[in-house]
Amino acid sequence: MTSSTFAHFLHSMKVRSRTADLVVVGNSGADLDSIASALVLAWHVTCGRPRKRPVALIATRRRRLGWRPEVGFLLNQAAINSNDLLFLDDLDLKKMVKGGTELFLVDHNRLDPDVVDHDVAQVTGIIDHHHDSGHHTEAEPRIIKKAGSCATLVADYILADTGDMEAAAALLLAGAILLDTVNLSSSTGRTTDRDRKMAGKLLALCDQEQNSLFDHLQQAGTRLGNLSSAELLARDYKEWSWPAGFYGIASVPLLLHQWQEVEPDLAAAIAGHARHHDLPLLLVMLSGGRRHFQRQLIIYCRNDRLLNELVDFLEGQDLRLTTLGPQQSVADGGRVRMFAQGKSAMSRKKIQPLLHDFLKKRLTHPA
Template identity: 35%
Template structure:
């Protein structure tokens, strides 16, 4: 079955056509490992159930940005997947398909279209997601939106139920690796794992014989291996943005301690300013998460507008994040930026987004 999976991936590019219906499975605009893996997995799942389905996974970033997802580079390689066989943003013209009424869109790891894809709302035919349900999709479509730790858990359940024979090779590696990374190796203390995540992971380990600790340790190392990246690339490595009322807000996930980041680049605020202006944002957050030796969360808030900055910081300091300020006297332009330790480890970007969305909209 692993040969079937690899053959499927190799044939995708050769079979790309704008003259027949296409079901495109696409992850969110941050294109983290969960989004990429789930898109590839679910597209193959659809093909394995019905060979006539023209299902194509779309990696929702430029091909040049794939190298920034160091953990994804590692896991796809471990699964024997050549990145040259993947379809990236510049490889597929969704508008061309839509104009010819040939596009069906399945969203994974998000349930609201990004601004760039907003014109394709009526093309959505299904959703597999684990974020807060924003209910901005057509009525009557297939949806599975549950607060599990990893979207890959949802597609893993489908493989186990309906196509278990395909899980023994690269499919199992992709599912298990993604679940382990998203749930911090199924650790309840990280506040992300659910019974569903654990059940799928245990089943796949039983089928594949993969070593949980070994796989997680390698992925964790690669995820935090950002030593070669400057501040600009750190901000864009794992990034999402939203329009929240009149406020355009971006949140990057940065995988090293704030203290190390400041020591590496005292001009961090300049990098934030450049990125904010480039993305035309009002607010830029960096949520830092790392394990050294224990799992830790920190948050950086960059807001040029003084009034908005003060109101936002007052809100965050009074919230359940459990913030304590980090010394930033060595940072150039620190008056526009705030640096915090975050005591509440359960609030990830996924959970912070609806909290600040409600605040900004009010």
């Protein structure tokens, strides 16, 4: 599958970056949704606003692309060379922003301070499907809507403008939607009518069969045997601030029994990630199951009272938690608890705002 205009844009991005005045950037998790949304939207801006000189930035280090085999698979299917893409290694984004380069955020709606300075950056556009943080209200467009995938909103935005899209671009967005919604499943609680509508249009544009594309993406995404536990925890990790410092949530596309087959001391590995980021609290959300989608939850906490209160709170949010084994103590004094999560619709996107409100209200001065 080839796409001359889209492919040419991507192939020329490194040259374009020397004079770019707009950077379309996904979130620092750098998953398929963020990457596809940034690449396709940057190309659309080039087509629709010729006076702008945009590039797309993948907000992680180049070496980490190998941590996401599903992304590599889909790029290959779309005949896109990853060497053409721009990563944090390739751009001095902070310098560009200080020089007046504008930012268009996709798959997040608040700047990541590790990527660029909040006080200097000018955010002129946002398309996102997460909880509205209330930041960058001057951005235009500022599209923050409920959807299973940011790629859905990007596709809607582009197709409303052009009515068409090249096959390779449509393939990237379609793949992101299917992966984020678990093949448009209703049971995950993520999928909206907008996701179904956009997926149907995109699959027709790239001439792909839904189930086949999803199966190939899902199979590719499980090829993680060469990753250490530290890399699995880092590949899709996000953190937020609260009165006691920071807390983090990592997403790992494995179930507990699969991970424990290659990691005999999982509690210690999770505690190591928390220590590396100086976190008093870390949640690890596991997912998997080819026929029946499942979620599991691991909580690491350095404070017993906080841990017990948090478990009570989450059970009150109807996560349908079932304990998997006894609580474990780790060398740094922290505790680790593991659960099956019966309500698979509660993803990180839904749990994090609830957790944040809980911490702000009840734990301003944790013991």
